[in-house]
Amino acid sequence: MTHTPAQNGAAVDGTELETALQEITAELQSRSERGQPADYIPPLARVDPAHFGIAVTLTDNRLFAAGEAEMPFSIQSISKVFTLTLALGMAGDSLWRRVGREPSGDAFNSIVLLEHERGIPRNPFINAGALVVADALLSRARAPRETIGEILRFLRFVADDESVAADPAVARAEKATGHRNAALANYLYSCGNLNNPPDHVLGVYFHHCAVTMSCAQLARAGAFLANGGRNPATGRSVVSPERARRINALMMTCGHYDGSGDFAYRVGLPSKSGVGGGILAVVPGVASVAVWSPGLNGQGNSLLGIEALEMLSHRMGWSVF
Amino acid sequence: MTHTPAQNGAAVDGTELETALQEITAELQSRSERGQPADYIPPLARVDPAHFGIAVTLTDNRLFAAGEAEMPFSIQSISKVFTLTLALGMAGDSLWRRVGREPSGDAFNSIVLLEHERGIPRNPFINAGALVVADALLSRARAPRETIGEILRFLRFVADDESVAADPAVARAEKATGHRNAALANYLYSCGNLNNPPDHVLGVYFHHCAVTMSCAQLARAGAFLANGGRNPATGRSVVSPERARRINALMMTCGHYDGSGDFAYRVGLPSKSGVGGGILAVVPGVASVAVWSPGLNGQGNSLLGIEALEMLSHRMGWSVF
Amino acid sequence: MTHTPAQNGAAVDGTELETALQEITAELQSRSERGQPADYIPPLARVDPAHFGIAVTLTDNRLFAAGEAEMPFSIQSISKVFTLTLALGMAGDSLWRRVGREPSGDAFNSIVLLEHERGIPRNPFINAGALVVADALLSRARAPRETIGEILRFLRFVADDESVAADPAVARAEKATGHRNAALANYLYSCGNLNNPPDHVLGVYFHHCAVTMSCAQLARAGAFLANGGRNPATGRSVVSPERARRINALMMTCGHYDGSGDFAYRVGLPSKSGVGGGILAVVPGVASVAVWSPGLNGQGNSLLGIEALEMLSHRMGWSVF
Amino acid sequence: MTHTPAQNGAAVDGTELETALQEITAELQSRSERGQPADYIPPLARVDPAHFGIAVTLTDNRLFAAGEAEMPFSIQSISKVFTLTLALGMAGDSLWRRVGREPSGDAFNSIVLLEHERGIPRNPFINAGALVVADALLSRARAPRETIGEILRFLRFVADDESVAADPAVARAEKATGHRNAALANYLYSCGNLNNPPDHVLGVYFHHCAVTMSCAQLARAGAFLANGGRNPATGRSVVSPERARRINALMMTCGHYDGSGDFAYRVGLPSKSGVGGGILAVVPGVASVAVWSPGLNGQGNSLLGIEALEMLSHRMGWSVF
Structure with missing residues (x-):
């Protein structure tokens, strides 16, 4: 987090974010090293590793997306x-x-x-x-x-x-x-x-x-965690601000199993991954981000998903630290 | 973190912080349940558990303190x-x-x-x-x-x-x-x-x-971690902004041993404790905080030190989540 | 052990063995400290801890018994x-x-x-x-x-x-x-x-x-392990002499879970216990012994059963060491 | 074991034992696959893996040996x-x-x-x-x-x-x-x-x-464990018969670290190995056996030493089971 006055979603420069998502998507879609989809059940194993989607919901309810952000995938964990x-x-x-x-x-x-x-x-x-x-x-x-x-x-x-x-x-x-x-x-x-x-x-x-959601749905669903517990689209309260902070804390310390410390070190955002290749990340006060790329790294997290979050957090200055 | 425009130290209301520190100190100094100092070496065992000090360095280099903030203690870990x-x-x-x-x-x-x-x-x-x-x-x-x-x-x-x-x-x-x-x-x-x-x-x-420092010294020493790697007092760079963020990430996930998850959940700030009863916490962009109370909880962290940080972070809206 | 003729059951003094079994049974039946029967399933929990039985089959097919040697119990492990x-x-x-x-x-x-x-x-x-x-x-x-x-x-x-x-x-x-x-x-x-x-x-x-057997049945069933793999009653071969020795070796090193070393130290015979309170022990070349007392010690082995085997092995000089 | 007269070393056919030791030694000396000597310290690493010696002390104090039974080696564990x-x-x-x-x-x-x-x-x-x-x-x-x-x-x-x-x-x-x-x-x-x-x-x-002994010395030193606690050469008591049995029990269950169960299964004798390539085995009532071959298997026990004991125990019918 840059800790400039722009500490809420409304202060995010939409053009900058739009450009970042497009460029990150273009770069990652061209990658040949994409990891392997989970292979323990056929419905996951046969997903094409070439998929890539990303979506961002800002706390002022603007939505940005790139790639296959509307395609549903198995959200798993x-x-x-x-x-x-x-x-x-x-x-x-x-x-x-x-x-x-x-x-x-x-x-x-x-x-x-x-x-x-x-x-x-x-x-x-x-x-x-x-x-x-x-x-x-x-x-x-x-x-x-x-x-x-x-x-x-x-x-x-x-x-x-x-x-x-x-x-x-x-x-x-x-x-x-x-x-x-x-x-x-x-x-x-x-x-x-x-x-x-x-x-x-x-x-x-x-x-x-086994629930199926798209990046766009998932970013909206997680937006309450970035917005003090309140859904920015509907204005309805889901949890108290304190509980939202605490769930974020759990995602930060435990969200990536035995890769949690490494993810915190590299990306610095609370997030939770699933073996279907999705990751939901929270930028407190600013945004929720959902990314999907089915190929996994050795720890069972989306290889390009982590990379997309690392690139995005770096470009936008989004880190809680 | 409240994620209001006040995301740097300069925006912190000094009167509010001063009052918070005084009231927290007054309350905790009166506590009878203070935990026990570490007893594995005589120099730590004979420290009076009644001590309590706290100091805050804001990233605009203002310093606030309460209690025995100038008394040196063993910083240990x-x-x-x-x-x-x-x-x-x-x-x-x-x-x-x-x-x-x-x-x-x-x-x-x-x-x-x-x-x-x-x-x-x-x-x-x-x-x-x-x-x-x-x-x-x-x-x-x-x-x-x-x-x-x-x-x-x-x-x-x-x-x-x-x-x-x-x-x-x-x-x-x-x-x-x-x-x-x-x-x-x-x-x-x-x-x-x-x-x-x-x-x-x-x-x-x-x-x-075995290094000995006071809360005031420790808060100044850790201020570079809150200030993008640069010491706010001297203006000198200690590490790059990215490295500062990454050290904060390590403090968040690993700073309290097997109590790290609980501390993140309760306080939501990167911090590192020592068995001498000190804790150094970082509010990225805003402040570094050092607190000292020699009595420990069952996991070897300062009992009242954690409580002081929980109270302070709650009152000031200081959480990275 | 040299499997010479003097090492077989025929050389055992029947009167001495009979007296030993009677005296051990009398002593153990009078004990007030008997341990508690297994309580995880009702059919075991309601067994009266006062039961005690013991049976010995010598390799010359003589059978000796004392106490409730004909009463069936759950042989479990x-x-x-x-x-x-x-x-x-x-x-x-x-x-x-x-x-x-x-x-x-x-x-x-x-x-x-x-x-x-x-x-x-x-x-x-x-x-x-x-x-x-x-x-x-x-x-x-x-x-x-x-x-x-x-x-x-x-x-x-x-x-x-x-x-x-x-x-x-x-x-x-x-x-x-x-x-x-x-x-x-x-x-x-x-x-x-x-x-x-x-x-x-x-x-x-x-x-x-869930198989149910009496001490007498169990001693007969295990006699092939003491007799080079051959059932002394029927003369029929069950396993080769080498396999019998090897099964005995496994009972010696692994027969009592995390109490195997202690049992070997105290009794010195291959044996296997069950949570129903039974123990089958083998005296290679000489005898198989089955004992039953439903009360268990802290490790889930028959409290008086172990004691009976310790007393019997000591009186008869039955130890492989 | 019934400690009757026929179980003692006096009943062992010396010619049969002598022949067994000579043939086993001849066969193992010719082996090309000998394992590697321990390499963590130079004095062990430079021992020639071609060495092989074996010695047996019967409880009637007869001594039999073959190979380099008089050459000293590091007895280690x-x-x-x-x-x-x-x-x-x-x-x-x-x-x-x-x-x-x-x-x-x-x-x-x-x-x-x-x-x-x-x-x-x-x-x-x-x-x-x-x-x-x-x-x-x-x-x-x-x-x-x-x-x-x-x-x-x-x-x-x-x-x-x-x-x-x-x-x-x-x-x-x-x-x-x-x-x-x-x-x-x-x-x-x-x-x-x-x-x-x-x-x-x-x-x-x-x-x-770091003590150095030959197979012949070691077999004599361990003979009290085979002889009810009494040294057969000097007639002097070292420990009580019960303590000898109990030390044998410990060697059986714990003598080869995480290979103890396998050794009991294959050889069936109490024994203790050392990383110098020596093994001391006990045939209760009958003999103590010391064997030495410096090459080790993957678990740090003498490769040919174990094989020699397996061959010898099989030929002589020496197993406690």
Whole structure:
């Protein structure tokens, strides 16, 4: 962040931003080294790695985009930002008795820390933590189907778009190959940190990971985090300003699994990645940014997505530090 | 951060800040629950837990203080911010081949990750990482005495104060009880990640941890991190703006060991704590803050120091998120 | 040990053994400190801790017993000795590509080592290893029901007793609470070290753990391990002498989870315990011993069962060392 | 084992044993694949891998040998059997409050378990455990020099040979490269599980590892473990029969670090290896066997030494199982 007077979205020079997005997109679309799409389920594996899209929602509700910003993709773990927001709204800070707020220093699906810490996942963004969040959501709604419905309604509300939906083929494929997540859920249950049957929790989890959104939808959906908890398009409050700041803090320290420190060092923005190649980043007070490029780096984050954010944050002076 | 136009130190209302510091100090000085000072060496154990001081340097070079802001204390691990800065200046990014940038998720003196990761410490702020940084500094200066001199000269430069010094009694006491650190240094050496004898590296490490500074000195010394790498008092550049941002990012993700996530969540500022009860925090673009209260919480961070920063950041709207 | 004639059961003084069993039983039956039965499933939790039985089969086929040696109990993990024997008979040494032969140094249901070692369990007696063994058995028989039938036929063969059966209530209760084992099975599957669906493998596992036998049956069933692989009652060969020795070696180093070293130190005999309070021990060349007392010590092994074996081995001079 | 007369060395056919040793030696001397000698210190690295020697002491005091059975080599970790014996004689079972009796499942110099278990090493044969044993010996004698003298006197006593000595060049080389052991000693000290300065403990440790003995000396020195605690040559008691059995049990479960289970499975005898290429094995009641071949396998145990023991145990029917 440049820390000049221009600390809100309204002060951003639209022409400069438009040019930056166009040039970054042109450069990255021409790259031959794009990483490989996730290959553990067919619906992700067959996505063409040549896709690239980016969208920015400023806090004054201007929207900028480049590339395939309207093409829907599987948001995967980015959904965890929204399920956490929803669960905090229901359970409040009592949620933190069941899941920590510390970076894990381990891969997204590690089970090791779970054993050392008796079933309390390190944070809500690793898979084990997101399963606990899904369980918390289930505990109110009772049935997986209702809970999935509730999550979708929340996503439509924050995106201000009734077309947001989960892809049932992706959810089925996740379930068919999700033995590592089944291991985590059963382990959590055996530690007493799930209140609902592992199968129900997994059902909710696989469905919210299977939600499909475009960069434009995702940037709008995340804009409340950049705008003190309030959706700049609708003016409706989603969370309090303090809770928005705190969710941003969690994205900063835990949003990229064992690559979180490196991302903070290189880009300096709170963000959350998904294995579908999407990343949602927040520039507090200024903008939310969604980027999508399906090819992943070795840690399972979008290779060109990270690079796009690094280029954009550098050009626009967008860093919280 | 409120993300109002007031995004630099000059825009801060001095009266409001002055009042905030006085009221926070008055409230915390009256607390009976203050935690216990570190007890592993006599010079720290005999410090009166009733002490409390706080100092703020704004980026327009105004200085505000309350309580015992001029009383020197042992800065301990806060020194790691400055040795890292110095080592990056010498070795540049090649330093990152020897030490990581990820939160450790473990206690400050854990040796476990070191074995799993073959002698590459997770980050430069855990003890093992700081030993590697000390080794990097030694490799240029050749002798421990010279290296210690170089570190002191750097601290005097950034604090703009020739009186900064290490307390030899503290350094001796650290050495006499520093078997855990000796274990780490020998382990690193056995992995080939120290180039100098463990005893030399430990000598440098114990001395820079034994540096004594007041809150006022520390706030001035850290001001370059809030001011794009340039000391606001002297106008001299210490590091590039980008490097300042990156050091802030490391403080945010790794500055409080296994309490980093929680601190980011509660306070939302890059900061580094020391077992002497001091904390240095950075409000990018606006201010550096040093606080001191010798009593520690269960994770070895200043109990009232964290609380003071939480109160101050809340009152002033100072959060990067 | 030189397997000369004087090392066989025929040389044992029957009167001395009879007296030893009676006196040990009398002493242990009078103990008030008996440990607590396993409480994770009702069928085990409601077993009266006052039970005590012991039986010895000598390699000359004499049988000695005291206490409730004919009362059936749940053999639980003791069954792993027999499933391993059966799987080695089918898969031979290729089984060792999927499971190790080293003590784990961890609790019976730890999942940590599994992650560090990429899905290869340390040995066939910890739960993860036994699941791999169950999978190996399933791979031949195709259906869980057939595999369970095959295991039961094998147990009836070695015990020379057609009445051996699994208790369906115990198997159901194991399944209802077996989330830790479900976690292990799903984890193994995700590592590619199960060839059959986790549910099928768990079905086989829960059923063989639910087998019910008396001390007398169990001592007969294990006698082939003391007799060079040949059942002394029927004269039929079960395994080669070398394989019998090797199974004994595994029981010695891995039979009591993280209490294996201590048991070897105190008793000095290959043995395998079960959470139902039973222990099967082998005196190579001389005898197999089965003891049952439902109360467990802190590591999940029969408190008085271990003591009985310690007393018996001391009185009879039965130690492999 | 029933300690009846037929189980003693007197019943061994000397001609058969002599032939076995000659044929095994001839076969192994001709092998081209011999492994590599330890290369971490020059005195071990320059040993010719072509050496091979073997010696057997029967409990009736007959001695058999083949190859270079009289050539001295560095016994290294085999010395831990003797320091443990000596420390148990001094401290008795109270030693077990400071060191465990469980297999570690980890490499010989791992520091990980130490952290998880708060400074209590898993067993006396991993390096950390042997350092605690050395500390226990030091606590009585006060000075490293005296303690080293005491250990040497004990080795001369059990070997019945006044020429046993430590090689000072090896001890110096161990110290010069022993940073991993220095890490362990400092760590143990920091946990309060060493009573003497780490340097003193390391001095004792490096010296007893530097003891030089031949196969013939070593077989005689270990014979008390095969003979109920009594040296068959001198008739003098070293330890009680029960303690001899228990030391054998520890060698069985912990003698080969993370290869202990595999060795038990393949050879079935209590034994302890050293990185100098020696192995001492015990056939309870019958014999002690010392073998030496400097080339090591991947786990740091003598490649041909293990093979020799496997061949010998198979030919002579020597297995405790």
